[in-house]
Structures are given as structure tokens and as C-alpha cells.
Amino acid sequence: MHEPWDLSDPGEREQAAGEYVLGTLDITQRAAFEALLAVSPELQRQVDDWREHLQPFNDQLTPVTPPPGLWPRIARAVGLGPRPWLQRLGLWQVLTAGFAVVALSFGVLWYQVPQGAVVPQGAVVPGDSVFVVLDEQQVPGWIISATQDGEMMVQAVQPSAMPAGMGGELWFIADGDPVSLGMLPARGHARMQVPEALRASLRTADLAVTIEPEKSAPHAAPSGAVIDHGKLIPMRNGTVSF
Incomplete structure (x- = not known):
């Protein structure tokens, strides 16, 4: 997915589940999606539905072995150089023409940008760690991913219902000293930055989300109910280690 997710939109959550099953997410997107998948029964059901929906294409179409020289040409085109061990593994023999056609067809449909739409440049931030904010009913409200240099991308999923004029603030x-990183978005995504003096504590510090006035908590300190708190979970090789 080249555009930033808006997982607060049920249609885009469904789309993300389809792309996950098709295998078209990049490493960072897959890790963030799996973090949400681990805590969202609704998303688990959508993934199962997509797998059931797409499996007949694999069952009905005959596997086709690509030409022997295809992988070397791709490797040269992307600058990977020779990889003899890949040829010995016969990796390409496990791919089916049917699945490739289905993935390509869905990918073309989903990656089309409506005429006149503006796609923010560099809107997707590669993350090294992730934290999923859950409410009391264990419903995921936001996904927070962070890079080692302290840049954060916050993606709304199903934020907790707030009283009028209130919102979620990230600390x-x-x-023991809370520092506000900003108000979380009710929809879509937002960027935040951990102050440079605190970045050494990125992996050990706690994150907390509280309900505060939508222009931030008074006196620069948490004053409302805590929605959730926890630590960033490291991603290793594109997976989340729970």
C-alpha cells in the first residue's frame, strides 16, 4: 500500500486484510498490521475471510514454472547480484500463475489514486517498534510505530469515544516524568517526535494515553482517565515480538 493507512475507515481495514493475505505489504506495514491483528478479533475474521475467498483461485489454476533465466534477470535489474543458492532452492517453482494473476489484478485496483487526490510525500514512516493502544474492552484505538531516531507515526483505528471537546493525549x-508528545488523531494518521534528550529511553520508557482537553492537558501534566499504557515492542526482521 503506497498511501498511508486510514485504519479508522472500516473499508481500508478490509483492504489492508486483503493485501496482507496477498502478501503485498512491505516489511513495516506487515509488522504494524500483525501487531493490530494480534489484538483484533474483527481483523482476524477479515483475514480468514480473505484466505477463504482467494483459495479457490489456487485450487483451480495449474501451476506454471517460470523460465530458468527469470530470477537472474530480476536480480540484475534490482542490483542483487548473483545468488546461486536461490536457483538451487527452486524458489520460483512454488509460485502459481493463478495467485500471481490474482495478486496483480487486486494490486492494480487498490493502488489506483483517484484523479485529483493528493498523496502526502513520505507519509509512511518505517518503524523499528510498535505499540497498540487498547481500551477497556480490548478494542484497538491507535497503532503507534516509532523509529530509532524518535520519529513516530500514529494511525487511528477505532479510537475510544470521547466527551465533547476532549481527545486522547500521548505521554x-x-x-517517572510524563512528557506530552501531542494529541492523537481521531481519524487518519499523525506524526510525532520524541525530544532528542529522551530518545535514549525510547525502548525502556512507558507510553500512556489519557483523556484530555482537545488542546492538550492543563499544566502540561496528565489530568484525565488513562485509556492505556505500555511500552514499544521491538520489530525484528519485519515481525513483532510479543
């Missing part, structure tokens, strides 16, 4: 807590 970075190192050595």
Missing part, C-alpha cells in the same frame, strides 16, 4: 514517561 512519554521516562524516570
Whole structure:
């Protein structure tokens, strides 16, 4: 998915589930999706539905072995150089023409940008760690991914219902001192930055989300109910280690 997710939109959550099953997500997107998948029964059901929906294409179409020289040409085109061990594995023999055609067809449909739409440049931030904010009913409200240099991307999923004029505020807590990183979006995504002086604590500090006035908590300190708190979970090789 080349555009930033709006997982607060049920249609885009469904789309993300389809792309996950098709295998078209990049490493960072897959890790963030799996973090949400682990805590969302609704998303688990959507993934199962997509697998059931797409399996007949694999069952009905005959596998086709690509030409022997295809992988070397692709490797040269992307600058990978020779990889003899891949040829010995016969990796391409496990791919079916049917699945490739289905993936390509869905990919073309989903990657089309409506005429006149503006796609923000660099809107997707590669993450090294992730935190999923859950409410009391264990419904995922936001996905927060962070890079090692302290840049965060917050993606709304199903934010908790807020009283009028209130919103969720994200706090970075190192050595017991909360520092506000900003108000979380009700829809779509937002960027935040951990102050440079706190970045060394990125992996050990707590994150907390509280209900505050939509222009931020008074006196620069948490004053409302806590929605959730926890730590960033490291991603390793594109997976989330729970």
C-alpha cells in the first residue's frame, strides 16, 4: 500500500486484510498490521475471510514454472547480484500463475489514486517498534510505530469515544516524568517526535494515553482517565515480538 493507512475507515481495514493475505505489504506495514491483528478479533475474521475467498483461485489454476533465466534477470535489474543458492532452492517453482494473476489484478485496483487526490510525500514512516493502544474492552484505538531516531507515526483505528471537546493525549514517561508528545488523531494518521534528550529511553520508557482537553492537558501534566499504557515492542526482521 503506497498511501498511508486510514485504519479508522472500516473499508481500508478490509483492504489492508486483503493485501496482507496477498502478501503485498512491505516489511513495516506487515509488522504494524500483525501487531493490530494480534489484538483484533474483527481483523482476524477479515483475514480468514480473505484466505477463504482467494483459495479457490489456487485450487483451480495449474501451476506454471517460470523460465530458468527469470530470477537472474530480476536480480540484475534490482542490483542483487548473483545468488546461486536461490536457483538451487527452486524458489520460483512454488509460485502459481493463478495467485500471481490474482495478486496483480487486486494490486492494480487498490493502488489506483483517484484523479485529483493528493498523496502526502513520505507519509509512511518505517518503524523499528510498535505499540497498540487498547481500551477497556480490548478494542484497538491507535497503532503507534516509532523509529530509532524518535520519529513516530500514529494511525487511528477505532479510537475510544470521547466527551465533547476532549481527545486522547500521548505521554512519554521516562524516570517517572510524563512528557506530552501531542494529541492523537481521531481519524487518519499523525506524526510525532520524541525530544532528542529522551530518545535514549525510547525502548525502556512507558507510553500512556489519557483523556484530555482537545488542546492538550492543563499544566502540561496528565489530568484525565488513562485509556492505556505500555511500552514499544521491538520489530525484528519485519515481525513483532510479543
